[in-house]
Amino acid sequence: MEGCQKFNTQRIELVHRLTQHSSSTDIMARVVEAKLIYERVFLIFEDAHDAFRLDFHSFAKDDFLDLMEEGDDANEQDANEQKV
Numbered sequence: 001m002e003g004c005q006k007f008n009t010q011r012i013e014l015v016h017r018l019t020q021h022s023s024s025t026d027i028m029a030r031v032v033e034a035k036l037i038y039e040r041v042f043l044i045f046e047d048a049h050d051a052f053r054l055d056f057h058s059f060a061k062d063d064f065l066d067l068m069e070e071g072d073d074a075n076e077q078d079a080n081e082q083k084v
Contacts, residue, residue: 003041010034 014030021027 003037003044007034007037007041010037 010030010033014027014034018027021030
């Protein structure tokens with residue numbers, strides 16, 4: 001999250017305060033810095049996304065729904081038993 005916050009701060013500085021920068025060299029330096037931050041954040045995201053895909057690639061959607069429905073049925077049965 002820290003990288004995302006740094007990137008957002010750089011984005012705000014560049015876009016919303018563009019006219020306040022003294023030179024195109026200053027702007028380019030900030031763009032390069034923002035690009036490096038973005039690339040670091042993207043690598044973290046890409047690793048997390050790949051891990052997620054590997055962990056859940058064989059998890060069938062229908063099986064998950066069946067598990068949820070079984071849980072709902074058990075909760076309803078418990079509620080009915082408590083009323084009696």
